Amino acid sequence: MGIKINDQSFKKNLKKNLNDDFMRAAMVKAQDLINKNRANVLSQLGDGNYQEWQKLSGEVRAHAIENLDFYLNQFAENVVKNGGNVFFAKDAKEASQYITNLAIEKGVKKVVKAKSMVTEEIGINHDLIDAGVDVKETDLAEYILQLDDWNPPSHMVVPSLHLNKTQIRDVFAKNGYSGKDIPEDLAAFARAQLRNEFVTADMGIYGCNFAIAESGAITLISNEGNIDLCTSAPELQVAVMGMERILATYEDADICISLLARNAVGAKNTSYTTFVNGITEEGAADGAKEFHVVIVDNGRSKVLKSQFKEVLQCMRCAACLNICPIYRQVGGHSYNSIYSGPLGVVLTPLLAGYDDFEELPYMCSLCGACTEVCPSNIKLHSLIHEHKRVLAEDKKASTFWGAGMTGAGMVFSRPWMYKLGTGVAPLMTKPFMVDGKIKRGVSVLKGWTDKRDMPALEKVRFRDWYTSRSKGGNK
């Protein structure tokens, strides 16, 4: 599995998710809770002026992206100085092959892997399994999803948000659990299973929240501590990062880390913030004896040269998912991509093309809430609109809407056509009327009228009233 998570049509997938009452209730509950906590911790940040912090972190991220070549080279040089190896992968296949070959070459039998979006993107799990390597996801939510036949994540920060405790109990029951659906018991079961995996693994794979150019450090931010077991127990370790995850300095990281957990889960900080600095000294009790960093392009350099460059500033906090009114209703799987919500709408078509994701840019009401919260100061709604423009104008994706909008453009720029059109429109909508309202629309109106009434078009338009009034008529 790479970016695309299933082969169902967009509409079929959407319908299934809209009918999943549990998942939808979970989304609403999670959004409300996270946003309440988020507002609380942001109000306590410095002088409480979030906009200033947002501007600052946006500048820090934009600076790194503007000078990506320089900082990537500086970072890579420092990783090598720290005893590590760096591999620049041009696409998902190269990245996955490098890691798989490394595992084969070193005789790796078992990999413990910490949650990371970019490893989902390159589809490393299945390549390793195909090569005969046992892979264990160690993040609790990812572990659940792995046991659930590699059910795809539905959220960037809370991957198994779409499952409830009973469903999780059922998943565990298939794997030897005999207890009840009590969260503490379920977590204890997973912990007992995973502890043994950590100490017997030959290789650790993890992602990278930020890569610090000035030191060559990989910054990892987590709550469960499982990443820290991946960075300490196995002697062979691989960090995988999208090439945009660079920050110039620790000072820059300070700003971004201050905003990441606050925006992601509404907490001041996470339990663990770890800096991995290459191999450990000879004789050290833990840490990597061999360390690799795989820097993944996979379409990012193309984005860097495009009008969508700003999206590379994203620090994957998922604040945009947590605020989006559409994500709230449809859940992460409806986007058919590992990247969901507003960020997914922008990023997925850039990395994976429009062919499979043509519908995504329309999963947006352009309400602008995502832009308002984004700690990387990305104008997400404007980038979503730019996708719509590219689809409409450059790709000419929908002749139906294109024809409709050509017509609207003609009518709205010619007053005589507008006056004529709005004059006869009430007659044309008459067949859809019930009790003075439009209740059974067809075609484009169907989605509206399935659950909502639409007012009848006025028989007397405002302009008619005004004109007759100014002539001394009806007041």
Added chain:
Amino acid sequence: MKVTLFTTCIVDFMAMNVGKATVELLEGLGHEIDYPTNQTCCGQPMYNTGYVEKTKGTIKHFIETFEHAEVIVSPSGSCVSFVKEYPHILADDKVWKERAEKVASKTYELSQFLIDVININEISAKLPGKAVYHSNCHTARFLKVKEQPLQLLSKVEGLELVDFHNSDKCCGFGGTFSVKMGDISAEVADEKARYIQEANPDYLIGADFACLMNIGGRLSRIGSNIKVMHIAEVLNSK
């Protein structure tokens, strides 16, 4: 002051009362109304669907129709926020960009005009009952008009304004989004309608008819008695 009215296409053919209330309200405050009868739409539906080039004709028509005005006032924050985008959309044509800037700089949403431009302190409106105010995304977020409608509503005699859960969140309208993704839009509107019902108001008030039509459409379908009113109608209530 001579106020040039941009009533919006949707008010013109779907909500005549909103336009009528806007006229009566402004006249009642002593202003002279100028209504250019060649006006049509601001162009937002085409633009937001992605058809930028096809929108330019409509935008230019708007500019030609309204550039004579001293001040342009509209009962729709969303449309006004789009007019503010005109200079950006016409950026590659110096002459049109400048004309767009002039028009954009003198265009105001109704409550913004009443508070920020003519600084009214009193409103002689009266409407007994409990109300919730739905904050339109483009009005509040893009135009930054959040407090003005609330200030005005607080001056209405007999009106008690209460908050409701997620009152500042999108109602799911989003122009053509509401028909292109009609089923998702309906779910967002349904949730909005539920939270409004929980507050048990007599009135739902908004400063943008499109959102009111969307939420009101759901309220109507579920048989709610909550009366949906545009702020112009409320401020014009006697």
